[in-house]
Amino acid sequence: MKALISNNNVVDVVEKEFEVHESLIWMDCPVDCTTDWIVKDGVVSSPPEPAPLSYKVLRRYPEVGNQLDMLYHAIEAGSLDTNSEFFTTLKAVKDAHPKP
Secondary structure, eight states: OEEEEETTEEEEEESSOOOOOTTOEEEEOOTTOOTTOEEETTEEEOOOOOOOOOHHHHSOOOOHHHHHHHHHHHHHTTOOSTTSHHHHHHHHHHHHSOOO
16 A cells, blocks of 8 residues: 655555655555554654543533532522532532542
8 A cells, every 4th residue: 555645644545656746755554554644753654542631631520600500500499419410410520530
């Protein structure tokens, strides 16, 4: 297989080369190569694994305004307890992403 390279990024993968602009180059690549691959150290390589999301990103609560709205409605309904939307929404986030 041949990978068409532009700025160290694979932009096309074909079986047979064809004429392209001089700013592009052809390189041999593995059969499973796709257009999200890159050229690293002169070799066509699969993209690096994305970094895992941080605890701070994963443990996001609803916007404060939405939390206050849920709290208001729970108080208004007389249901400010562990069954309220306010509590269950925050608990779901805490349960899904406990503190490390």
